[in-house]
Amino acid sequence: MQLVVGTLSTWSLRAFICARLVNIQPDLILIDLEKPGYKAEVLKYSPTGLVPALLVDDFVVCDSLAIVEYFNECSDGALYPREQSERAQARSLCMEMHSGFVSLRSRCPFTFEKIEPLADFNGVIQEDIERIKVIFAQAKGPFMFDKAGAVDAFFAILAFRLDIYGICLDGKAGDYQRSLLDWPLLKNTVASARHWSS
Template structure:
């Protein structure tokens, strides 16, 4: 099984972290997204021209959320809580990360290098930060639910992004942010780049 990933692709990192949590061994196919013509290279593997893409014996699963669901099935449910109510909340949180926080993403692009702190926090950014704080405050600690799972993989990258721009949450939300930042799987994902 192979995972097609891109340099500085946060969604690739999320899929990789979930593969580790699920105990699914993957060979990585790296594509340098900073090079011209990278799209042609990605299209060799994924019909969308986007990373990540999971290749499994002729099957192509594209989109990080679909990959996570597939990995969850392969692992017998390792990525989500056992309790159906908690599992529904976990999936909702993953989908919210997947489709939301567009202002934070556009105004605070992911970077492994030093970036200037975000000093002009407009209303649209503040609304999203407040929502992140509300989500992070729900964490059971050190992870969102009893054990590390898809929610943690999805939000760990956001925790890193926030810290990069000088946004450090307080209270229980801050504890969860710090827990994610110290998580060895996040640190490994960042080193993979």
């Protein structure tokens, strides 16, 4: 099994964290997304031309959500809560992260570099942040549900992005953001990914 990842690809990081959560250790194929002509390199592995992609025997799983679902099936459902309603909520939150917060992601590109704190919030970015506060405040504890899962992997990268831009949430939302930032798995993933980009 091989996981195709890209430099500064937040979706690659999410898939990577989920693999680690369920003790799956695919070989990594690293692609420098800042290198001219990177698309042709990605297309060697991923028919969509996007990362991440998971190469399994004679088939390819494209897109982080599909990869996470595959890892979940490989691990007897370990990436989602056991209780049906919580499982549905977790999937809903992952999908909202996957398709949402476009303005915030556009205004705050992912980076490992030190950034001046973001002081200029337009209305749409503020709406994104307010929605994130509502979501983060729902966390039961250090993780969204009873144990670390896919939803925490998805939001840990968001928590890191917010922190890079000096966006520190308060109250219960802040508690969850800080717990994700302190999560050893996120710290180890960030340390590994810094080397991907070096």
